[in-house]
Amino acid sequence: MDLHGARVNDPVPDAPVSKAMLLELYRQMLLIRRVEEQAAKAYTMKKIKGFCHLYIGQEAVAVGACAALEADDYVVAAYRDHGQIMARGADPKAVMAELFGKASGTTRGIGGSMHLVSREHNFWGGYGIVGGQVPLGAGAAFAARYLANGRVSLTFFGEGAAQQGAFYEALELSQLWSLPAVFLCENNYYAMGTSLDRQSYEKDMSRRGEGLGMKHWQFEAFDVVDVYRNVKAAVDHARAGNGPVLLEAITYRYQGHSMSDPAKYRSKDEVDEHRKTTDGLKLVEQRLASEHGVDDDALQPLQEEAKAIAKEAYAFAEAAPDPDPADLYAYTYATGAK
């Protein structure tokens, strides 16, 4: 497989993954893919407006990473956040309703696709400013240390965000203060239409940690079990009080940058090759078959269920009420919150 010349570091310890856990990871990945396919449909029908960045192809990253967390750990993400909030356990209905801009959405319909939030799942956004969420992840880790609550913060961002000043500043302070933070760079090789080759002299984004003295490594993130094991090793390290970790997960997105991007900056062959060889859903199906003898027929109920939940989420979002215009300014300041 073409890893774009990237170096993949030494393997981490093999944390055990049972058949039940593997099936659960598969269920979550399937659900994210099916919900996003419904979102793509809704976007073309103009039910979803504004920006909509799909995560299709990257599901193994969110699902494997969130499986390595405790329920009260903090998670912060960028605008490509549908997969991450669902991997944290958010209801697909509330996610879809948010994409539709409806009052039953995760952010009461006033945030939209890029601003999904779930207090209940310790998922703190969803941000549109590239790299802007990285200091917020560091802040959550600072809170964890200050409160001595044993939590870890996990921050998702793209390789494009790893070019931003805010990224370096946040990592510097995290390292200086030995914060319980894991910074997870999802290197999908394109920042909008700009390939890694055209945006970065250094192709191994995890090496951004080197000059800061931060523990860092890079790994292939197509197989959800690999993601789980790598993120777990980093989370364990941070939770044990050993300081932050910068991880680089090598992944790939199948859709354009956003729904309005025809992706002319890459060949169809490149995308097809990834779909054929690195699709996380196929890889987990292969694992289930080879390690646990689970065949296609046994997976069918899970596949049907994911389809049904995604369709149900679409119908729920369509029928949900619009936000009340009187609430337009209600959530700008804490005092206005209901």
Ligand SMILES: Cc1ncc(C[n+]2csc(CCOP(=O)(O)OP(=O)(O)O)c2C)c(N)n1
């Ligand atoms: C500060 C800032 N600069 C530019 C943009 C425009 N922009 C939106 S997404 C994006 C690409 C970011 O790529 P990456 O961080 O790799 O994440 P990906 O989209 O691949 O998930 C850019 C440049 C922005 N939103 N914010």
